[in-house]
Amino acid sequence: MRLPLLLGLALSAAALLAALVSLFWTPYDVTALAIADKLQPPSPAHWLGTDHFGRDIASMLMAGAQTSLAVALVAVGIGMGLGVPLGLLAAANRGSLIDEVVMRGNDLIFAFPSLVIAILITAVFGPSATNAIIAIGIFNIPVFARVTRGGALSLWTLDYIRAAEVAGKGRIRISAEHILPNILNLLIVQGTIQFSLGILAEAGLSYVGLGAQPPTPSWGRMLAEAQTMVTIAPHVALFPGLAIVLTVLGLNLMGDGLRDHLDPRLRRAA
Amino acid sequence: MSLLSLRDLSLAIHGRPILSEISFDIAPGETFGLVGESGSGKSMTALAVMGLAPHGASTKGAADFLGRNLLTLPERAMTRLRGNEIGMIFQEPMTALNPMKTIGDQVAETLRVHMAASRAEAWAVAREKLARVGLPADRFPLTLYPHELSGGQRQRVAIAMAIALRPKLLIADEPTTALDVTTQAQILDLLKGLTEEDMALMLITHDLAVVAGMATHVAVMQGGRIVEQGATEPLFRARRQDYTRRLFAASEHRPNRTPQARDGTLLTVENAVREYTLPRPSAFAPHPKLRAVDGVSLTIRPGESLGLVGESGCGKSTLTRAILGLDPLQGGAIRLDGAEVTPGHTMPRALRARMQVVFQDPYGSFNPRHRVERLVAEPFHLTGRPKDARDRVAAALQEVGLAASDMDKFIHEFSGGQRQRIAIARALIIRPDLIVLDEAVSALDVRVRAQVLDLLARLQESHGLAYLFISHDLSVVRQVTDRVLVMKQGRIVEEGATETIFAAPKHPYTRALIAATPRIPDDWKENAHAPRT
Numbered sequence: 001m002r003l004p005l006l007l008g009l010a011l012s013a014a015a016l017l018a019a020l021v022s023l024f025w026t027p028y029d030v031t032a033l034a035i036a037d038k039l040q041p042p043s044p045a046h047w048l049g050t051d052h053f054g055r056d057i058a059s060m061l062m063a064g065a066q067t068s069l070a071v072a073l074v075a076v077g078i079g080m081g082l083g084v085p086l087g088l089l090a091a092a093n094r095g096s097l098i099d100e101v102v103m104r105g106n107d108l109i110f111a112f113p114s115l116v117i118a119i120l121i122t123a124v125f126g127p128s129a130t131n132a133i134i135a136i137g138i139f140n141i142p143v144f145a146r147v148t149r150g151g152a153l154s155l156w157t158l159d160y161i162r163a164a165e166v167a168g169k170g171r172i173r174i175s176a177e178h179i180l181p182n183i184l185n186l187l188i189v190q191g192t193i194q195f196s197l198g199i200l201a202e203a204g205l206s207y208v209g210l211g212a213q214p215p216t217p218s219w220g221r222m223l224a225e226a227q228t229m230v231t232i233a234p235h236v237a238l239f240p241g242l243a244i245v246l247t248v249l250g251l252n253l254m255g256d257g258l259r260d261h262l263d264p265r266l267r268r269a270a
Numbered sequence: 271m272s273l274l275s276l277r278d279l280s281l282a283i284h285g286r287p288i289l290s291e292i293s294f295d296i297a298p299g300e301t302f303g304l305v306g307e308s309g310s311g312k313s314m315t316a317l318a319v320m321g322l323a324p325h326g327a328s329t330k331g332a333a334d335f336l337g338r339n340l341l342t343l344p345e346r347a348m349t350r351l352r353g354n355e356i357g358m359i360f361q362e363p364m365t366a367l368n369p370m371k372t373i374g375d376q377v378a379e380t381l382r383v384h385m386a387a388s389r390a391e392a393w394a395v396a397r398e399k400l401a402r403v404g405l406p407a408d409r410f411p412l413t414l415y416p417h418e419l420s421g422g423q424r425q426r427v428a429i430a431m432a433i434a435l436r437p438k439l440l441i442a443d444e445p446t447t448a449l450d451v452t453t454q455a456q457i458l459d460l461l462k463g464l465t466e467e468d469m470a471l472m473l474i475t476h477d478l479a480v481v482a483g484m485a486t487h488v489a490v491m492q493g494g495r496i497v498e499q500g501a502t503e504p505l506f507r508a509r510r511q512d513y514t515r516r517l518f519a520a521s522e523h524r525p526n527r528t529p530q531a532r533d534g535t536l537l538t539v540e541n542a543v544r545e546y547t548l549p550r551p552s553a554f555a556p557h558p559k560l561r562a563v564d565g566v567s568l569t570i571r572p573g574e575s576l577g578l579v580g581e582s583g584c585g586k587s588t589l590t591r592a593i594l595g596l597d598p599l600q601g602g603a604i605r606l607d608g609a610e611v612t613p614g615h616t617m618p619r620a621l622r623a624r625m626q627v628v629f630q631d632p633y634g635s636f637n638p639r640h641r642v643e644r645l646v647a648e649p650f651h652l653t654g655r656p657k658d659a660r661d662r663v664a665a666a667l668q669e670v671g672l673a674a675s676d677m678d679k680f681i682h683e684f685s686g687g688q689r690q691r692i693a694i695a696r697a698l699i700i701r702p703d704l705i706v707l708d709e710a711v712s713a714l715d716v717r718v719r720a721q722v723l724d725l726l727a728r729l730q731e732s733h734g735l736a737y738l739f740i741s742h743d744l745s746v747v748r749q750v751t752d753r754v755l756v757m758k759q760g761r762i763v764e765e766g767a768t769e770t771i772f773a774a775p776k777h778p779y780t781r782a783l784i785a786a787t788p789r790i791p792d793d794w795k796e797n798a799h800a801p802r803t
Contacts, residue, residue, distance in 0.1 A: 159629040160637045163696065165596050167649040168622045170615060181639045 005257025011250025015243075019065040028056035030063045031215045039233040049235045051225065057236065061243050063217040067129060068247070071211070072198030074133045076191055079140020084187065086141070087148025088179060091156060092171040103149070106142035114139040115204055122210035129212040136201045140194050147190045151183035185262040192255035196248040203244050219244050273298045273438055273470050274319070278331035279341070281318050288314055289494045291331070296487075298438065301462075301471040303485030303502065305478060305517075307715040308686075311494040312474045316441045320358060321348040336438070354384045357432030361444040363424035367416040373400065373427045374412025380434045399430040403460055421582070422453035426460070433464060440464065441472045446480065450581035450742060455786035458484060476715065478521050479788035482506060490514050506794045516717060522795070523720035524749045525727035531574035531752055536607060536703055536736050537593070542566045543601030544588050562588040564760035565602070572703065575730065575737045577751035577768060579744055579783070585760040586740050590708055593738070594627055606704070623652040626697035630709035632689035636681040642667070642692060643677035649700045666695040670725060687718035691725065698729065704736045712743060723750055744787050748772050756780045 027047075034054035042049045048057040090102040118135035125131050152175070155161060164174045205211035206220025214221070219240045226237035272295035281289040289311045296302045304312045317323050319333050319340055333340040335356070340348070352358075360366050367376060377399055378392035387395070397407045403426040416424055425445060432440055442461060446454035462484060465471045473484055481488055482502065489499035490513065498511040509515045544563040551558065562585045570576050580586050591597040593604055595617045604611040609621050626649060629635045636645050646663045647655070656662065664674035670691040681689065690710060697705050707726070711719045727750065729735060741747050747754055747768070754771050756764040756779065764777040775781045 159631055159635040162596070162629065163627065163635060163693075164648060166594055166622070166625070166627050168619050168652045169648075178637050182637065 002257065002260070004253045005261060008250050008253025008255075008257050011246050012254050015065050015069065015247045015250065018062045019069045022059075022062035022066050026056075026059035026062050028059045030055060030059045030217050039229065039236065041233070041235060048239045049233070051222070051236050052229060052233075057222075057239050060217045060222060061219070061239060064219045064222060064240070065243070065247075067206075067212045067216060067218045068199045068202055068244075071129060071133050071136065071202040072195045075136035075140055075198040075201075076194050078134070078137030079144045079194060080187065080191065083141040083144025084148045084180075087145040088152055088175040090145065091149045091152030091179070092175050094153060094156070102145065106145050109139065109142045115201065118201065118205060119208065119210055122205060127205075127210040127213060129216065132202055132205045132211045135205070136198050140198070143194060144187070144190065147186055148183060151186045152179045155179050155182055185259070188262065189255050189259040192251050192258065196251035196255070199244065199248055199251070272296060272334075273336065274472075275334040276315075276319070276331070277334070279315070279318060279333055280330040281314060281323060282328055283324060284326045287494065288327075289318065292494075292496055294487075294489050294496065294499055296439065296470050296472060299465060299468045299470055300487065301465050301473060301485045303481035303488040304472065304474045304491060305476065305481050305488060306491035307476060307517075307717065309493075310491040312491050313443050314494075315491070316358070316443055316472065316474055320352060320356060320441065321345070350384070353380050353432070353437070354435050355437050356439045356441065357435075357437040358441040359425070359428045359432050359443070359445050361447050363421050363428060363448060366428045367424055369416050372413050372415055373405075373410070373419070373430075374414075376427065377412075377430050377434055380431055384435055395434065396430070399434050400427070402433070403427070403430045404456070405430070420453075422449055422457060425449060425453075425457055429457075429460065429464075433469065436467075437469065439470045439472065441474070443474045444476070445473075447475070447477075451744065451786040452581065452782055454480075454788070458788070477788065478506075478517065478716075479790050482790040482794065483788050490517070503794060506790065518795075520716040520720040522790075523716075523723065525720075525723045527575075527727040527730065527750070529574075529752045530730055530734060531571045531736075532734070534572055535569050536572045536574075537568075537570040537738075538605045539566055539568045539589075539593065539602070540604075541602035542589065542592060542599050542604060544585075544592055544597065545600045562760055563592065563599075566757070566760070566762055567602075568755055568762065568765070570704065570736050570738060573730070573734045573736055574753065575739060575751040577747040577754035578738060578740045578757060579742065579747050579754060580757035581742060581783075584757045586757055587708070589757075590627075590706055590738075590740060594625060594706060595622060619652045623649070623700050624703045625706065626700070626702040626704075627706040627708060628690065628693045628697050628710040630712050632686040632693070632713060635689065635693050638681055640681075641677065642679055642681065645681065646677065646692060646696045646699055648696060653700050662699060663695075666699045667692070669698065669729065670695045671721075685718075687714055687722060690714060690718075690722055694722075694725065694729070698733070701733065702735070704738065706738045706740065708740050709742070710739075711746060712741060719746070726750065744772075744783060745789075756783070 037050050037054035038052050040046055040050045046056050046058070048061065050056055051060070086102050090099045093099050118132070121135040122131045155178070161174060161178060164178055169177070202211055203220035203223070206218040207224045209224065211220055212218040222240040223237060226240065230237050274296040276292050276294050279289060279292040280287065292315055294302070304315065306312045314323070318329055321340060321343065323329065329341045331341065374393055374396050377396035378389070381387050381392040381395050393412060397412060400410065400412065401407060405423060405426055416427070419427065445461070446457050449457060458480065461471055473481065475481055485502050487500065488502045488505055490497045490511070492513050497513045498505065509518055542563050543561065543565060546560045546562060547557045548560055550556070566589060568576070578586055592599055593611065595611045595613055598613045606621060606624060611617060611621070643660065643663050646666055647659050650656065650659060663677050667674055667676055672688065672691055684692065711722050714722060726737065730737060739747060739751050751768045753766065754768045755762050756777065758779050764771060764775065764780045771780065772784065775784055
C-alpha cells in the first residue's frame with residue numbers, strides 16, 4: 001500500500017468515526033444555545049471555539065459529518081442501485097432498443113447542470129435532507145450506468161461469456177454471475193468518487209439553504225452562517241471549510257489508491 | 271566476420287535469471303532462426319539485443335554489433351542504432367501501427383527521426399519502401415490508415431518501417447504467427463527477398479517448419495538457454511539433443527486414433543445463411559448486408575471427427591455460433607439429431623446439453639473469480655445440478671489428466687495447456703454427443719498441443735464423441751480428422767475424406783492452402799541419429 005492510499009483511508013476513517021461517535025456523544029449539546037459563550041476562539045474548553053449562538057464548533061462538525069455522510073451514502077446507493085442494473089441491461093442488449101433508450105435517457109439527465117436541477121427539485125418539493133438525497137442520487141444514476149455498460153461491454157466479448165451462453169444461461173443470469181463480479185473494481189472506485197462529490201453537493205445545497213434544515217447541523221450551512229462573521233471570527237468559517245476539504249481529499253485519494261491497488265495492470269511486479 | 275555476435279549473454283529480472291549464457295553469431299546477409307516454446311526466452315534475447323529489456327533487468331556478457339557492445343552502449347547511442355542499423359518487427363500487426371497516422375507518415379517518421387530528411391524526401395522514400403514490400407502507391411496510397419488494411423498488409427507496413435533505413439539486421443519476432451497460411455507464405459517470401467539485398471534476418475518463431483524453409487543457421491532455446499545450434503539442415507537431420515528430438519516429434523505428432531464414426535447423422539446443416547446488417551454508407555442508403563455464411567450444408571455422424579478449415583474471415587466462427595445456437599440464421603436450418611437448433615431461450619435445454627464447445631484462448635475462457643469446481647460445473651445449468659456434482663467434477667478433471675484436488679484452485683494457478691484441459695473437462699461434464707473445438711489447440715506450444723490432441727483422441731474413443739474441429743492449421747486438421755471441409759468466403763469449396771483431400775486436392779483454393787503450409791522437407795526427417803550415449 002502506498003502513502004496516498006493510507007492517507008486517504010485515514011482521512012475517510014476520521015470522518016466516519018466522527019459521524020459514528022456523534023450518534024452517542026458530542027462534547028456539547030449541538031442544539032443548546034449559549035449566547036453568553038458566543039464567538040469564542042479555540043480554547044481548552046471549546047477546542048475549535050464557538051459560533052455566534054455559542055454552540056461548540058467541534059460538536060457541530062461531528063454531528064454535521066453524520067448529515068454529510070448519510071446524504072452522500074444514500075445518494076451513491078440510489079445511483080448504484082439503479083445505474084448498475086441499467087448499465088448491465090444496456091450492455092447485455094447491446095445495440096438494441098433497450099440499449100438506446102437507457103443510454104439516451106442517461107444523456108438526457110447528463111445534459112442538465114446537476115446542481116441547478118438539484119436546487120430546482122428542493123425548491124419545488126421543499127428544502128430538506130431527504131430531497132437533497134434524491135436530487136443528488138438522480139444525477140448519480142447515469143454515471144454508474146455508463147461506467148457499468150463500458151466495463152460490461154468489454155467483458156461480453158470474452159470466451160467465458162460464450163461458454164456460459166452455451167451452458168444455456170440467460171443474459172440476466174450471465175450479467176449477475178460473470179459480469180458484475182468482474183467490474184466490481186470499477187464500481188468501487190467510481191463509488192468513492194461519487195461519494196466525495198455527494199458530500200460537496202450536500203454542502204452546496206445546505207449552503208444555499210436547500211439542504212438539511214435547522215437545527216440539524218450541516219457543514220454547508222455552518223459555512224453559510226459563518227460568512228458574515230469571517231472578519232471578526234475567522235475560525236467559525238475555517239473549521240467547517242477544512243472538514244469539507246479534508247474529507248473530500250481523503251475520499252479522492254482513497255478512490256485513486258484503491259484503483260491502483262485493485263487493478264493488477266497498475267500494480268508493478270515486486 | 272560476423273555482424274552480431276553474442277557472447278555469454280545472461281539476463282536477470284529483479285535477480286531472477288531469465289537468460290543464461292546465450293552465445294551465437296549472425297553473419298551479414300544471413301538468416302538466423304531462433305526456435306523455442308513460449309517462455310524459452312527467445313523474445314527476451316531480441317529485446318536484450320535491442321536494449322529494450324524490461325524494467326529491473328540486468329545483463330551480463332557481450333553483444334557485439336559491428337564492434338560496439340550493445341549491452342553497454344548508452345541509451346542515446348542505442349536510439350540512433352534502433353531503426354537505423356537494427357530494425358524490428360513484432361507478432362501482432364493489429365497493434366504495431368498507430369491507428370491515428372497514415373501509413374505514409376508512419377514509414378516516413380523513421381526517416382525523419384534518423385536523417386532529419388524533409389517531409390517530401392521522406393515521403394518519396396516511404397513510397398519506394400512500401401512498393402518494395404508489395405504495397406505500390408497506385409493501389410495503396412500513402413494516405414491510407416491502418417484500419418483500411420488487412421492483417422498481412424499491416425505487417426507489410428511494419429516491415430517497410432523496419433527496413434526504411436536499410437538496416438543491416440532485421441529482428442522479426444514471430445512475424446507470421448498471427449497471419450493466415452497463404453499470407454504467411456507471402457510475408458516469408460518478402461523477408462527472404464530482403465535478405466538477398468544484404469540484410470541479415472534474425473527470425474524468432476515457435477514453428478520448426480518456418481525455420482526449416484528460411485534459416486541457414488538455427489538455435490534451439492529452452493528455459494533461457496540455447497540447447498543446440500548449427501547449420502539448419504544438418505541440425506534438423508541429426509537432432510542430437512533430446513529436447514530437439516522431442517520438439518520435432520511433437521510437431522509431427524499424430525495421435526493414435528481409429529475412426530469411430532457410426533451410422534446415422536448427428537448434426538445436419540442445410541443451406542445455412544447468416545447475414546449481418548452493416549451501417550448505412552449514407553443517411554438514406556439502404557443498409558448493406560454482409561453474407562458471412564452463404565448456403566453452407568454439412569453433416570456430422572455420431573462419433574465422427576469433422577474438420578473445418580479456412581482462413582480468418584471465411585465465416586467459420588459465424589457458422590460455429592449458429593451451430594451452437596447462439597445466433598439466428600437468415601436461411602436454412604440446423605438440426606441436431608432431428609431437432610431444430612434455435613438461438614437463445616427458444617432452444618430446449620435438453621437439446622442444448624448435447625453440444626458443448628472448447629474455445630481457442632486458454633486465458634479468456636474462464637471467469638477469473640470462480641474456482642475450478644464452479645467453472646467445470648457450469649453446464650449443469652442445462653441438466654439440473656446432480657447431487658454428486660462435486661464427484662463428477664472430480665471425475666471429469668481426472669479424465670483430462672488433472673487432479674481432483676485442483677477443483678478448489680483458481681484459474682490463474684494453471685498453465686495454458688492445463689486450462690485447455692479444464693475447458694475440455696467443462697465440455698465433457700454433461701456427456702454431450704458433439705464437442706465443437708474452435709481453434710482449441712492453436713494457442714498451445716507444440717508439445718502441449720500433442721498431449722491435448724492425444725487426450726481428445728482418447729476421450730473420443732471412450733465416450734463415442736463427435737468432434738467438429740475448426741482450425742486454420744491444416745497440419746493439425748490432417749492429424750485428427752476423418753473428413754474435412756474447406757471453407758472460403760462463406761461457402762464450402764471442397765469436402766471429402768481427410769487423406770484424399772490432402773493427397774489430391776481438387777479445388778485451387780485447397781491446393782493453394784496446402785502449398786502455402788510450411789513444412790520440414792521429408793528427407794530431413796529420415797535417418798535421425800540414435801541418441802548418442
